[in-house]
Amino acid sequence: MTLQTAQWPQPDPAGLASSAALSARIVACIEAAGGWIPFSKFMQMALYEPGLGYYAGGSQKFGADGDFVTAPELGSFMAAAIVATITPSLRELVSPKLVELGAGTGALAFAILAQLAETDFKHLTYAILEPSPELRARQRTKLAQFGDRVTWLDSLEPASIEGVIIANEVADALPVERFAKRDGRSLIQGVACDAGQFIWRERQAEATEIAAVDDLEQQLGEALPDGYESEYCALLAPWVTTVADALRRGLALLIDYGLPAREYYHPQRNRGTLICHYRHRAHNDPFMFPGLQDITAWVNFSGLAAAASSAGMTVAGYTTQGGWLTESLLRSDAQLTNIAVEHLAKLKTLVLPGEMGERFKVMCLSKGLPAPLLGGRDMRKWL
């Protein structure tokens, strides 16, 4: 697809210079690797290359002046739903704490801590694991008023947490591998360079990559059709295993856009789910302005659930964001009557099926605790 980007807002000179520097680094990496890198490597560098990657560099990212809007940026509704969902579980624990992975601007942490101030959990501590130094700095400023209650972690240590781990839109930011089925074989789609431009190029899959696609086909119970293209996230299972291992006892609440494997790898979704966000335009060219746009893929919730179960967690709930938010807010202390018009518009964005309500799912994983009431339709049988 050729993108008609001439009418789109253009980056400023500093942004263009930063993007050019990142592109040069990626080109050097491609050359050092013999002319080709897997897409996961490109995505890793485009998002996280120190100082230059999208999440590591200085672009605005969130909100009206950024590239996309996440639920925590749309008021405190998500925080209220989380507090309502986790409070009964917090009561079961001796000295619980909250841990957020990938906290973005710190908006969700701020709203949760503000709401807990009205409850028995006003002294609860909140730790954040945020790989982006730029976002960490923003979080420190945003959360300064909570003092020592907020800390930052460099990693999740095994059995270190009794409490709740929260991750909103983090799994979709993990680099993915792109693959294609051609003549019954699996090919891996990667990135090469031609006349100074990044281009897609396919190569034969190696044993681990063939095994990953075979595994998907086994889960689906059938081979993917010829010509089919999609992606899988090899980092998803290790990521959720780290979460499971870190919890001695407690919950993990994972919220993201995604689908069960059967829908994710539906024959009609034959170009995958990779999507880029630049100044509130969604498109499918990951090579545009490296470092200045988000690159993301939907989450395979069946894969997430299977990895979590193997790591010793129970899939305690799985439903749509719309169903979960609506029921949790009705159970919570949130004031839903006389709601201001601008807040109502944000709530609609979060819950309506055509907006974020159906696309986004909530998965609750538990360890050593009774399953909390998630609300919404119980969709675990579709996983």
Ligand SMILES: C[S@@+](CC[C@H](N)C(=O)[O-])C[C@H]1O[C@@H](n2cnc3c(N)ncnc32)[C@H](O)[C@@H]1O
């Ligand atoms: C799309 S943003 C979502 C931010 C925030 N949770 C929100 O909803 O506004 C993705 C976030 O995940 C972080 N991230 C990426 N990989 C991560 C990882 N492996 N562990 C923890 N956070 C990660 C990014 O730095 C960023 O803060």
